Amino acid sequence: MISETALLESPALRNGVLDRTDVLDRVKVLSLLPDGMHVTTAMVATYFEVGLEAIKSLVKDHRAELEGSGYHLLSGEPLRSLKDLSGSQSHARSMALFSRRAVLNVAMLLRDSEVAHQVRVYLLDMEYLARTQPVENPAPTDTSALDARIDQRITHILGRTVVPMFNTLIATSGEHRRELIELREDIENVERKLCWHHRRLAVLEGEAPADDVRATLKAMTWQAFEHHVAGLMQRDGCVDVVVRKARTDRGIDITGRTADGRTVAVQCKNRAGRWTVPSADMQKFAGAARAIDHVDIALFVATCNFSLESEAIAKLSGVITVNRDELEAWSAGVRLKALR
The missing domain is CATH 3.40.1350.10 (Trna Endonuclease; Chain: A, domain 1)
Structure with missing residues (x-):
């Protein structure tokens, strides 16, 4: 089994697991920009619960590797389009963006972050299972769990990407404002129904999420x-x-x-x-x-x-x-x- 130390020190090992970006959301939800594909340096720092300078320093030390996994600077017309989409008021002439692969790359380099450590542990566990699972005897699929994950993923996409895009369009639109508002309401209704469906499944399976939440808060x-x-x-x-x-x-x-x-x-x-x-x-x-x-x-x-x-x-x-x-x-x- 690959060790965490080896992952921290080997670019080749890191490159071999860059496609497993799903582990990011399994440890902690990664908030994306309205384009649904990128995050800023500040958002990366927030995800890993470290200071902004820690991420900037990491980029400085490993820039070539991170660029290979999707880190890049946005400027000119693409930057203006992204600012319009996200409603950003920043006057910066360039913006550093990380793809999900680049964020995972950061997780495999960042030593002083508990979140990054958890991502590495989860990633290594997944790799170990993938390497040791016999091909002729695949693990049984839990369809109910899969349905729940699909519901949660759809809800995540709606909330992080589609709804913010509609908010921006509504704010800048005149002629089609009413139609856009109606579409946004339809999407929010879908999101609410998915949340309700997920809670109902939990109750049917014998869980009591509301009671658990109440007790935790108390x-x-x-x-x-x-x-x-x-x-x-x-x-x-x-x-x-x-x-x-x-x-x-x-x-x-x-x-x-x-x-x-x-x-x-x-x-x-x-x-x-x-x-x-x-x-x-x-x-x-x-x-x-x-x-x-x-x-x-x-x-x-x-x-x-x-x-x-x-x-x-x-x-x-x-x-x-x-x-x-x-x-x-x-x-x-x-x-x-x-x-x-």
């Missing part, structure tokens, strides 16, 4: 809950997601950006189910998010419900509330509509 400390919400944001395509320090957060626990560049601020409240978010907490967050930070999307996420007064303040100030039931659905795999 057991979290407030710090763990903030990181859980940050992880959900990243799963739904947000980048530059940062959990802020309690002493300096000014009522904002998490910040980030959506895939199309909108700024996001989040307040998290992990309280018992009978407790409701009071109006004072909502006023503080609304003031910080809107008056001070001027964010595009303000989310108040709670493990409980909101008081009538706090709901009214949220509506007036444009804060989007995520209550207990909505949080459980989000945690179970349903994408949060506000982040689309």
Whole structure:
């Protein structure tokens, strides 16, 4: 069996497994740009949970190898087209892009990342199974598991690629705006039905996903809950997601950006189910998010419900509330509509 050390040190071994990009999503969802094929340097850093400089340094040291696996600089008209598609306001004259193969290549080079380590372990396990599985005695296919993976993959593609593309088209379209909005709603309906279908299959197979999610959330400390919400944001395509320090957060626990560049601020409240978010907490967050930070999307996420007064303040100030039931659905795999 190939060792992890050998993989880290051998370009030939790395090149031999570059096509197994499916392992990336099995370890952690890789958010893609609206073209459905590439990610930026910042998105790679977010995926591997390392600093931006770590990825830049890796590219500098292994540029030729990474270029061979799909890393390249985009400029000129192709860059303008990508900016139009993603709604980017960047004025940079070039942009570094990584293909999925290049991201996998990074995983096989990056030493100081737990996510990269997990990718390598999964990759090596898959390689070992592929080498040792007898050809004349293939493993039986679990069709139900395959159906579930297909559902999840379709949902992932719809959420990461198709819906953001429609958002961009709607924003720049005049004549066909109504038709595009209707098409987007149809796609979102398909996505919701797939999520419902996946949950129904889980129940029929004897699982209780809602109960499991509820118990998991209940057991979290407030710090763990903030990181859980940050992880959900990243799963739904947000980048530059940062959990802020309690002493300096000014009522904002998490910040980030959506895939199309909108700024996001989040307040998290992990309280018992009978407790409701009071109006004072909502006023503080609304003031910080809107008056001070001027964010595009303000989310108040709670493990409980909101008081009538706090709901009214949220509506007036444009804060989007995520209550207990909505949080459980989000945690179970349903994408949060506000982040689309």
